[in-house]
Amino acid sequence: MPKTTDETELRERLAELGLDLPEADVAEVLDWARRGRASVERLKGWVAEREA
Amino acid sequence: MSLVPAPDLAPGPDLSIAEAGAALRAGRLTAAGLLDAHLARIRSEQGAALHAVEVLLEETARAEAAAADAAFAEGRDLGPLHGIPVGVKALFDVAGLPTTGGSRVPAPPAAADSAVVARLRAGGAVVAATLATYEFATVGPDDTLAAPPARNPWNPAHVTGGSSSGSAAAVAGGLLRATIGTDTGGSIRSPAAFSGVVGLKPSHGRVSAAGLLPLSPSLDHAGPLAATVGDAALALDAVSEPGWRPAAGALGQGAEGLTIGYARAWLADDPMTDRSVLKALDDAASVLSLAGARIREVVPPEIERFKDAGATILAAEAMEGHRARIMAHGAAYGRAALKSLLGGLLLTAEDLALARRAAALLTAEMDETFAGIDALLTATTLAPAPKVSAFAGGRAVWTPMRTLPFNVTGHPALSLPCGFAGGLPIGAQLVARKGAEDMLCRIGHAFEMATDVALQRPPGFATA
Numbered sequence: 001m002p003k004t005t006d007e008t009e010l011r012e013r014l015a016e017l018g019l020d021l022p023e024a025d026v027a028e029v030l031d032w033a034r035r036g037r038a039s040v041e042r043l044k045g046w047v048a049e050r051e052a
Numbered sequence: 053m054s055l056v057p058a059p060d061l062a063p064g065p066d067l068s069i070a071e072a073g074a075a076l077r078a079g080r081l082t083a084a085g086l087l088d089a090h091l092a093r094i095r096s097e098q099g100a101a102l103h104a105v106e107v108l109l110e111e112t113a114r115a116e117a118a119a120a121d122a123a124f125a126e127g128r129d130l131g132p133l134h135g136i137p138v139g140v141k142a143l144f145d146v147a148g149l150p151t152t153g154g155s156r157v158p159a160p161p162a163a164a165d166s167a168v169v170a171r172l173r174a175g176g177a178v179v180a181a182t183l184a185t186y187e188f189a190t191v192g193p194d195d196t197l198a199a200p201p202a203r204n205p206w207n208p209a210h211v212t213g214g215s216s217s218g219s220a221a222a223v224a225g226g227l228l229r230a231t232i233g234t235d236t237g238g239s240i241r242s243p244a245a246f247s248g249v250v251g252l253k254p255s256h257g258r259v260s261a262a263g264l265l266p267l268s269p270s271l272d273h274a275g276p277l278a279a280t281v282g283d284a285a286l287a288l289d290a291v292s293e294p295g296w297r298p299a300a301g302a303l304g305q306g307a308e309g310l311t312i313g314y315a316r317a318w319l320a321d322d323p324m325t326d327r328s329v330l331k332a333l334d335d336a337a338s339v340l341s342l343a344g345a346r347i348r349e350v351v352p353p354e355i356e357r358f359k360d361a362g363a364t365i366l367a368a369e370a371m372e373g374h375r376a377r378i379m380a381h382g383a384a385y386g387r388a389a390l391k392s393l394l395g396g397l398l399l400t401a402e403d404l405a406l407a408r409r410a411a412a413l414l415t416a417e418m419d420e421t422f423a424g425i426d427a428l429l430t431a432t433t434l435a436p437a438p439k440v441s442a443f444a445g446g447r448a449v450w451t452p453m454r455t456l457p458f459n460v461t462g463h464p465a466l467s468l469p470c471g472f473a474g475g476l477p478i479g480a481q482l483v484a485r486k487g488a489e490d491m492l493c494r495i496g497h498a499f500e501m502a503t504d505v506a507l508q509r510p511p512g513f514a515t516a
Contacts, residue, residue: 006398013397017375019382025391028448032395036367039360040403043410046357050413 006033064089065226069136069283072229076124076135083120083135087113087178090137094181094227098512101208103200104221105181106142107149113137113180120176132286132300134176139231141219142182143189144168144274145263153265154185156198157377157384166263168232168274168291175290180228184218187389188374189234189267193217194388194446201440204247205510206476210437213243213451219277220247225513230278230287236267237366238432238455241467244277245479246437248469248508250496251277252284253455255486256462258296259288268369270408271362271459280506281468281496288489297487302494308344310495312337312482313425315352315454319434322355324452326435328473333431336470336480336499340429343502345495350425353417358457361414364407365460367396388446415461422485427495430454432467432479458483466492469505 003011010030014021021029064086067075075081093099094108120135145151145162146169152159165173172179184202186192192214193201202217204210205225212221216233220243223231233240235253244251252275259274266272276287285300292299314337319325337347374393378385385393421428434452442449458465463483470480480499484491500506 010398014394017378017382019378019390019394025387029391029394029397032367032391033398036364036395036399036403039364040399040406043357043360043364043406046360047406047410047413051409 006030006037065093065229068280069132069229069286072136073132073134077129083117083178084114086135087117087137087180090180090228099225099227101203102205102221102225102227103202104184104218104225104227105139106152106154106184106199106218107182109146109179109181113178116173116178120178123176130174130176131290133172133290135178136230137178137180137228138172138287139181139183139219139222139228140169140179141185141216141231141233143185143234143265144232146179146182149182151265153188154197154199155187155385155389157381162263164263167260168264171291172232177290181222183222183231186215186217187386188265189215189236189239190370190389191392191448192388193440193443194386195444196446197386204437205513206248209439209441210476211246211440211443213246213437215239216243216277220244220249220251223247223249223277223279224510226509230276230283232274232287232291233277234264235273235275235459236271237362237459238453240273240275240277241432241455241465241479241481242451242453244467245432245477248477248510249277249279250281250284251275251467252288252299252489252492253458253465254288254292254489255464258293258489259291260293266373268366268373270365270369273459281466281493281500284466285489285493297490299489299493302490303497305494306343307340307495307498310426311346311348311424312340312495313350313421313428314347315428315430316349317351318355318430318454322434322452324434326473328436329431329434329478332471332473332478333429333480337429339499339502340495343498348425350421350428352421352428352457353414355454355457357410358414358460361407361410362456362460364399364403365411368399368404368407371396371399386446388448392448411460418457418461418463426484426491428483430481430483432481436473436476436478454481462486464489464492466496468496468499470499471505
């Protein structure tokens with residue numbers, strides 16, 4: 001199964017840190033990272049509305 | 053499990069800080085004797101089973117107690133904590149000791165005391181121990197770390213909450229009367245709520261973070277956990293930077309004539325809220341009303357935006373702060389802490405800047421919520437302490453709280469016990485305008501005086 005862009009980026013960042021995590025841990029970190037991305041996307045709309 | 057009546061006050065560890073201070077000043081108690089009594093509790097089978105203490109600083113503590121007694125003998129009074137044994141979370145630098153952050157990651161001995169420890173020592177306090185923390189103040193409990201997690205004296209099958217886990221367990225178990233913890237998203241207040249003690253997160257900047265192992269500098273706060281509101285107020289005043297109104301300055305003035313905004317919708321509208329918590333908060337509002345306060349419902353800014361802004365700031369700053377340490381010692385991190393930190397790996401500087409703009413907007417909206425009220429009332433956590441078994445193997449479990457908004461805004465917030473469910477404590481949270489810790493402590497103290505909740509002790513911990 002092809003990797004998504006964010007998964008590829010995460011694996012690159014983990015490699016830069018010298019980390020070789022079990023796949024289950026990578027999946028969990030990716031889930032955390034996606035939740036973080038979703039928060040940022042919500043904030044973009046909310047801040048734009050407030051600052052308009 | 054049934055609650056037990058509070059014991060008669062015993063000399064020493066069961067005295068409030070003010071009572072112990074009066075006894076010390078009157079020559080009825082010595083700092084050395086008081087320290088001995090606390091050390092006996094810490095070393096008791098019951099005390100040791102709490103795993104609250106990381107390092108017992110007996111040698112330096114004995115020297116500090118002797119110096120405190122000598123100062124009293126010379127007529128020098130160094131302040132409200134003079135001669136009182138205290139502990140600090142293992143995130144504060146203590147000169148000569150590695151600041152472990154509860155981690156296996158190697159740390160050099162600290163070259164100097166953190167600002168908090170320096171203020172405690174200058175104020176005559178006896179720094180008796182460093183205390184357990186979730187690893188680097190992140191997530192937990194993690195039973196895969198070198199030291200076992202701290203245990204909740206009310207029921208060891210349930211978590212203490214964290215990350216100031218040892219700070220809460222030590223106070224709840226009667227090992228120490230006051231401890232200093234840190235709070236980045238609720239790490240003073242949630243363990244205080246879960247463990248049935250008082251936790252006071254002060255205004256941002258009131259307590260110096262110098263020499264504190266940071267997690268997220270924008271959100272990090274240091275402050276006390278204590279057995280009572282009065283103890284917490286005195287402990288906060290002992291570690292505050294100059295220029296802040298004394299937190300203990302309005303104790304005893306009661307709640308009559310004050311207006312308290314009850315953020316009930318923040319609880320009632322959330323399906324995660326345990327009914328026992330909502331009932332305990334409704335009861336707390338009634339108690340404050342009977343004490344003479346006007347209660348009116350208020351609707352603060354939406355909780356979800358606080359979570360978005362706070363979580364983004366925390367994740368981005370924490371990851372950046374740990375980047376070099378992870379590169380050098382990644383394999384030494386606990387699994388739970390490492391995964392939580394890496395969750396911020398894909399956030400950018402632009403994301404962080406956006407979250408900070410959101411935080412500024414949310415702070416302004418929260419300031420507006422305080423128009424016409426003296427304090428805000430809500431819950432600390434939305435449910436009592438979950439079971440330890442839910443966290444087995446370093447698994448991360450979400451425990452819903454109402455604490456993070458006030459790390460984002462920097463308003464002072466006090467968690468105090470307000471009831472029990474199934475033998476586990478429930479915490480009410482009071483929040484005030486910046487710099488108004490005296491108002492928080494005034495209302496919290498009035499609540500304590502109107503109920504017997506603060507007098508309850510964990511079963512088996514009623515006496516020394």
